[in-house]
Amino acid sequence: MLEVHGLSKSFGGFRAVSDVDLAVAEGEIAAVIGPNGAGKSTLFSLITGHLQPTAGRVLVNGRDVTGVAPYKICGMGLGRSFQHTNIFPKLTVLENVRAALLAHRGQGPNFWSRANQLCHGEAEALLASIGLAPQARATAGTLSYGNQKQLELGIALASDPKILLLDEPTAGMSASETHETIALIERIARERRLTLLFTEHDMAVVFSIAHRIAVMHQGRVIAHGDPAAVRADAQVRRVYLGDAPMGPRS
Amino acid sequence: MMKKSAPALVRRIPWVLVVFVAALTIPWVGSRYDTFLATQIAISALFAMSLNLLLGTTGLVSFGHVAYFGIGSYVCGILMKTYAVPFSIALPAAAIGSALGALVFGFFCVRLTKIYFAMLTLAFSQIIWAICYKWNDVTGGDQGIPDVPYPNLDWMSSIPLLGDLRIAQQFYVLTLIVVMLSLAAIQRIIASPFGLMLTTIRENPERAASIGLNVRRYELSAFVIAGGFAGIAGALFGIFNRGVFSDFVYWPKSAEVMIMTILGGIDHFWGPVVGAATLVLLNQEITSYTQYWPFVLGTILLLLLFVFPGGIVGGLTTGLEWLRRKTGRRASA
Numbered sequence: 001m002l003e004v005h006g007l008s009k010s011f012g013g014f015r016a017v018s019d020v021d022l023a024v025a026e027g028e029i030a031a032v033i034g035p036n037g038a039g040k041s042t043l044f045s046l047i048t049g050h051l052q053p054t055a056g057r058v059l060v061n062g063r064d065v066t067g068v069a070p071y072k073i074c075g076m077g078l079g080r081s082f083q084h085t086n087i088f089p090k091l092t093v094l095e096n097v098r099a100a101l102l103a104h105r106g107q108g109p110n111f112w113s114r115a116n117q118l119c120h121g122e123a124e125a126l127l128a129s130i131g132l133a134p135q136a137r138a139t140a141g142t143l144s145y146g147n148q149k150q151l152e153l154g155i156a157l158a159s160d161p162k163i164l165l166l167d168e169p170t171a172g173m174s175a176s177e178t179h180e181t182i183a184l185i186e187r188i189a190r191e192r193r194l195t196l197l198f199t200e201h202d203m204a205v206v207f208s209i210a211h212r213i214a215v216m217h218q219g220r221v222i223a224h225g226d227p228a229a230v231r232a233d234a235q236v237r238r239v240y241l242g243d244a245p246m247g248p249r250s
Numbered sequence: 251m252m253k254k255s256a257p258a259l260v261r262r263i264p265w266v267l268v269v270f271v272a273a274l275t276i277p278w279v280g281s282r283y284d285t286f287l288a289t290q291i292a293i294s295a296l297f298a299m300s301l302n303l304l305l306g307t308t309g310l311v312s313f314g315h316v317a318y319f320g321i322g323s324y325v326c327g328i329l330m331k332t333y334a335v336p337f338s339i340a341l342p343a344a345a346i347g348s349a350l351g352a353l354v355f356g357f358f359c360v361r362l363t364k365i366y367f368a369m370l371t372l373a374f375s376q377i378i379w380a381i382c383y384k385w386n387d388v389t390g391g392d393q394g395i396p397d398v399p400y401p402n403l404d405w406m407s408s409i410p411l412l413g414d415l416r417i418a419q420q421f422y423v424l425t426l427i428v429v430m431l432s433l434a435a436i437q438r439i440i441a442s443p444f445g446l447m448l449t450t451i452r453e454n455p456e457r458a459a460s461i462g463l464n465v466r467r468y469e470l471s472a473f474v475i476a477g478g479f480a481g482i483a484g485a486l487f488g489i490f491n492r493g494v495f496s497d498f499v500y501w502p503k504s505a506e507v508m509i510m511t512i513l514g515g516i517d518h519f520w521g522p523v524v525g526a527a528t529l530v531l532l533n534q535e536i537t538s539y540t541q542y543w544p545f546v547l548g549t550i551l552l553l554l555l556f557v558f559p560g561g562i563v564g565g566l567t568t569g570l571e572w573l574r575r576k577t578g579r580r581a582s583a
Contacts, residue, residue, distance in 0.1 A: 048460070050456070069459070069464075070456075070459040070460055071459045071460075071462050071463050071464050071465070072462075074459075074460055074461060074462035075462050079460075080460055082456075082457075082460075086454060086456065086457045086460075087454070087457065088449070088450050088453035088454050088457065088458075089453060089454075090449075090453055091449060091450070091453060095446065095449075098446070099446050099447065099449075099450045099461065100461040102443045102446065102447070103447060103450075103461045103462045103463055104461065104462055107443040108443060108444060108447045108462075108463060108468070109444055109471075110442060110443045110444055111438075111439050111442045111443075111444035111445070112438065112442055113442055113443060114441050114442065115441060115442055115443045115445065115446040116441070118443060155457070155460075155461060156460075158461065159461060159462060
């Protein structure tokens, strides 16, 4: 479904991402983990076209999408949420989702219909599925941090993606918010049969839902495989020594 | 529930029509001078509104919006004066000419962001000014195009009431019709899916691209539409002013329209209209009292912007909301 071959990105002399190979199969939930600055966000930006790779290729469904502009990649079934909350703060929650729905349906150039009469049912349904229906009329920027993250997921889902890339979907959340968000993501991924690639620093989260894990360190993938294999990997343990404990906290 | 019904009702009133009818009475209830001021306000309001399509809706700061106002006034002025083309053709030609100018310049401008975008729009507007100032054969150079004729308004004489008006007042009625139709169209555009896409770009261009928008193309479309409406305002102004001159295209005009827009409030549809009326009237009042009017005007503007950081309309809506919350609380207590 999603393949990455030899992907590299240098900023000046600094190699943020170095020769990364990755493959995510359809319906799979895959995680990229690693310490801060390991290159996870850069890797995501390379995949979604926000950054041009120095070398390597990105394939979506066998199609080469390397360096294709972000707005085109969205149309190929690849949705994304960002590490820093990325919504349209002054619009209402409903408008946020409606805008994404209308854009996805090619209604963007329509300058004569009334936007607030279009996609109403779909927008409401989408908000209900991410648990934001009660906040539909609120200004998006006034939502709690956790709700803004949910909304961001909703915007990404509006494009009806086949593959969803989530960059630290629970960053900055409390333990209970993290728990709810992960449950939400897992449910939506199952219902929509999404292929999911996400980064996360909370190891408990990663090991609880990921089918496959890739570990990045200094721009390189140093280990990948199923959770058990990654947990047993000696190099991974060395990188994480003194960092968060590997494995579920329970 | 009570709180929501009042603004919903207010929103259902076709305000453009209400304002149109109210403004239409001016030639009969006011003096000739009032009609003169009202014409100036109507044209400035359209100009400011066209700028706000960029500034408030799309989040693009253009320092050179006067270029498209200028193209419109020169195209219309030259066609009507030099070639005796009727207004009904010269006006659309002005709009198309300005939109084309905006298409060519905008193509380059939207490739830059923020202050670089602003500087490039300013540079292009100065190029247009230089052309208007130097190209004697076509634009009349520093002499401009004096005596642009009024459109043929004989058709108004058969309409009761309108027939008795002087030509300047009849032109005001025509201006009002053109301006209000333009405002209605702009309002429609802002409320459309296209308008919603523009606001997502204002809010967050990176995210807008991620929902599948070609941000540059949308910005360019907004730039072209705004340019077209600025051209209509320019065409009307050339006739109103009885001549087209190169200082129409000079950069302080861009600053003036930006002041109008920000003063009125960029977050509200009617902000630019209120700003245009305020600036034209203030200008008029103060110049009649003192020769130091730029100083007084500047001080007043400074105070207004400090008191109403969201512009006059922004300040008023905040105040009204505060009032409603207060009375609402008292009613429920």
